[in-house]
Amino acid sequence: MKSQIIPISFFLLSVSLILIGFIFFNVFYGKKYEEKIVKIRMLDATKNVMENAKNYLKLSLLYSSLQAMRELASSGGSLGSAPWICNGPNPLPFNISKGCLENYTQYYLTIYITKFNTTLPIKIYLTNFSDVIYQLKEADVIKSLHDEGNFSIDAINAKISISGDEIKVYEEFNASEFITKNRFWYMFRIFTEWANEDPFSSCICAHLDCACSSSSGEEYCSSCLQAAERCAEFSLQLLQKKFDEYVVCEKANICCMQGVGNECLNQTDCISWKNKCSKSCEHTCVQPRSAKIESREGSISHSLSSQNKRELTQNSQSDNCKIFNCKTYYWYEARFSAAYSFTCRDYKYFISSPKGPKPLTFSVLAYAYLKDQDRCKTLVKCECPESATKCEECKSKCTPCFGEIKDKCTTTTTTTTIPKCVSNEDCCSDYPGSFVKCVAGVCELCELPSMECHKC
Amino acid sequence: MKSQAEEFFYLASIVFSAIFLIIFLFHQQLKQGEEILQATQERIYNEEVSSIGSILFNSKIPFFEKYYIQAMIDGILEGKDYNFVYYGKALNTTNITQIIETLLEESLRGKWRIEVILPKDVQVYGNLKKERIAYSWENLIPVPDERVGKVVIYIGD
Numbered sequence: 183m184k185s186q187i188i189p190i191s192f193f194l195l196s197v198s199l200i201l202i203g204f205i206f207f208n209v210f211y212g213k214k215y216e217e218k219i220v221k222i223r224m225l226d227a228t229k230n231v232m233e234n235a236k237n238y239l240k241l242s243l244l245y246s247s248l249q250a251m252r253e254l255a256s257s258g259g260s261l262g263s264a265p266w267i268c269n270g271p272n273p274l275p276f277n278i279s280k281g282c283l284e285n286y287t288q289y290y291l292t293i294y295i296t297k298f299n300t301t302l303p304i305k306i307y308l309t310n311f312s313d314v315i316y317q318l319k320e321a322d323v324i325k326s327l328h329d330e331g332n333f334s335i336d337a338i339n340a341k342i343s344i345s346g347d348e349i350k351v352y353e354e355f356n357a358s359e360f361i362t363k364n365r366f367w368y369m370f371r372i373f374t375e376w377a378n379e380d381p382f383s384s385c386i387c388a389h390l391d392c393a394c395s396s397s398s399g400e401e402y403c404s405s406c407l408q409a410a411e412r413c414a415e416f417s418l419q420l421l422q423k424k425f426d427e428y429v430v431c432e433k434a435n436i437c438c439m440q441g442v443g444n445e446c447l448n449q450t451d452c453i454s455w456k457n458k459c460s461k462s463c464e465h466t467c468v469q470p471r472s473a474k475i476e477s478r479e480g481s482i483s484h485s486l487s488s489q490n491k492r493e494l495t496q497n498s499q500s501d502n503c504k505i506f507n508c509k510t511y512y513w514y515e516a517r518f519s520a521a522y523s524f525t526c527r528d529y530k531y532f533i534s535s536p537k538g539p540k541p542l543t544f545s546v547l548a549y550a551y552l553k554d555q556d557r558c559k560t561l562v563k564c565e566c567p568e569s570a571t572k573c574e575e576c577k578s579k580c581t582p583c584f585g586e587i588k589d590k591c592t593t594t595t596t597t598t599t600i601p602k603c604v605s606n607e608d609c610c611s612d613y614p615g616s617f618v619k620c621v622a623g624v625c626e627l628c629e630l631p632s633m634e635c636h637k638c
Numbered sequence: 639m640k641s642q643a644e645e646f647f648y649l650a651s652i653v654f655s656a657i658f659l660i661i662f663l664f665h666q667q668l669k670q671g672e673e674i675l676q677a678t679q680e681r682i683y684n685e686e687v688s689s690i691g692s693i694l695f696n697s698k699i700p701f702f703e704k705y706y707i708q709a710m711i712d713g714i715l716e717g718k719d720y721n722f723v724y725y726g727k728a729l730n731t732t733n734i735t736q737i738i739e740t741l742l743e744e745s746l747r748g749k750w751r752i753e754v755i756l757p758k759d760v761q762v763y764g765n766l767k768k769e770r771i772a773y774s775w776e777n778l779i780p781v782p783d784e785r786v787g788k789v790v791i792y793i794g795d
Contacts (some may be wrong), residue, residue, distance in 0.1 A: 192648055192651050192652075192653055196652065196655030196658075197655075197693050198653055199655060199659065200658055200659050200662065203659050203662065203663070204662065207663070207666060215670065217679060219673065222677070226684060230684070230688065230775070232776040233688065233691075233692070234691075234778065236687070237691065237692070237695035237696070237777055238777065238778050238779065238780060239709065240695065240696070241695060241705065241779060242780040244708070245780050245781075245782050245783075248782065249782060249783050249784075255690065268709065292782060294780045294784065295785045297778075297780075297784075297786045298778055298786075299778070302697070362703045363702075363703050363725075363728075363729065377735070389764075395664050421769065428726075428727055428728070516778065528726075529726055529727050529729055530726050530728045531725065531726045531728060531729065532724065532725050532726040532729075534708060534711070534715075534782050535715075535782055535783075536710050536715060536781075536782045536783050536785075537715060537716070537718065538713075538715040538716025538723070539712050539718070539723060539724060539725050539726070541726065618791075
């Protein structure tokens with residue numbers, strides 16, 4: 183029995199030695215080693231996540247800026263931009279467009295930042311960039327230095343913080359993106375030049391007399407529709423000529439109104455006429471959170487306002503002996519309003535969009551809502567009482583009556599000299615801008631345009 | 639005779655135990671070495687795919703001046719032929735598959751595969767089969783407008 187105890191205890195001693203060795207190895211070396219390995223791997227993973235976040239943010243900055251440029255370009259350079267032609271030149275100021283781009287780029291960038299995550303057992307905190315700056319100056323845009331892009335967008339002061347078991351990494355991060363092959367500012371520059379030349383509202387002003395035949399104070403265009411279309415076409419051609427061969431422009435009618443106003447008001451040039459087809463001329467940038475893209479196609483309900491229909495009756499009175507040839511100037515207000523959108527697409531460089539690369543589309547509005555208080559001017563015969571011997575005794579319109587009352591039975595009484603003429607053109611010096619005709623050496627104003635009348 | 643046998647048995651037990659312990663420790667050392675090798679290999683892979691990722695995100699395709707990853711995303715979004723992207727009259731079309739292959743084939747020789755996963759579509763570049771994948775790396779990618787996708791790079795041994 184005794185002889186068996188010794189080998190057994192020796193065997194047990196050997197086994198326990200192995201077990202103790204195993205335990206000691208794992209406790210003091212193996213575990214430590216494992217922890218070290220895990221820590222190294224976590225560090226590697228954290229480093230990767232940090233680099234991945236930077237890659238993600240850099241590309242996000244690019245996409246945010248492209249989205250902002252795309253959306254703002256299609257809204258006239260700024261969300262909330264007014265018509266670039268608004269009864270006169272009214273191009274969007276450079277600083278509003280630049281500031282709006284910066285706001286929207288930062289806004290979209292923030293959305294991308296909130297979407298960054300990881301499947302690793304670590305926590306990531308990404309704080310937004312405090313500022314986004316487009317590095318360009320107005321003078322350089324005007325000098326065509328940024329026609330092809332070549333400017334940088336800096337996003338500054340984002341903070342990336344990653345924390346996990348025994349790991350905490352923190353970094354401040356600035357992103358910069360150099361934009362090339364992008365013609366946002368080229369289109370902005372050309373549209374600015376075009377708007378400053380203002381071919382549209384000056385054309386509308388010149389064609390204001392188309393509204394003289396209107397039947398109310400405010401109505402949909404009928405006689406003025408053609409004039410509006412001609413002005414828009416002329417403006418479009420001028421715009422198209424300013425761009426190179428890669429840009430294609432088109433126009434679309436938004437609204438057109440015409441009307442006539444009160445009679446015998448003070449004589450004016452073209453002045454503003456507020457109506458359903460008019461718009462504020464103040465440029466703004468709608469803040470991203472409340473941004474709602476306004477519908478460009480504003481619907482205009484048809485309603486006739488006060489009926490101001492003119493019935494120009496020619497009063498030609500004469501008794502047996504007297505011939506009344508007394509005349510007076512009569513005018514009333516002409517109103518004409520037209521609005522068009524001018525959209526140009528750049529086919530030279532396509533830019534990234536949700537449907538793949540697409541041409542950059544820049545669209546601006548042109549509004550002209552004008553009235554002229556003496557545009558519809560005519561010379562009409564005065565209503566004279568039977569007893570009148572002089573034209574001054576007759577009932578006048580906007581000016582005192584002038585002309586002559588002839589007495590066939592006795593003698594002729596001339597009260598006022600009237601223009602003498604041989605041809606219709608001779609009357610233009612007396613009635614510039616009007617339809618006139620020369621009848622028997624006397625200039626007469628035509629109430630309505632006709633073949634026998636000459637437009638001065 | 640008996641005591642001699644017992645002594646021999648004791649001696650054999652001691653030697654056996656010692657050998658067992660040595661083998662155990664040696665085995666542990668080998669295992670540790672394997673782990674180190676594996677970790678080192680992983681690091682090599684990680685460096686490799688990270689550098690590919692860095693190229694995709696930070697290098698631009700010459701002439702077109704678009705990031706590689708941007709061109710890949712654009713190709714998928716365009717929705718016609720994922721291999722080609724049209725960038726306008728001045729730049730014309732680029733073959734993104736060819737460009738990526740040229741970029742990676744020289745160093746990885748068929749041992750790579752890139753998956754670009756967008757919200758509605760996936761495009762795979764490279765011919766590495768799934769059973770030969772040794773390491774993978776993924777990164778979130780922004781997608782116009784305000785969407786998110788993923789790019790996964792696989793390399794094989």
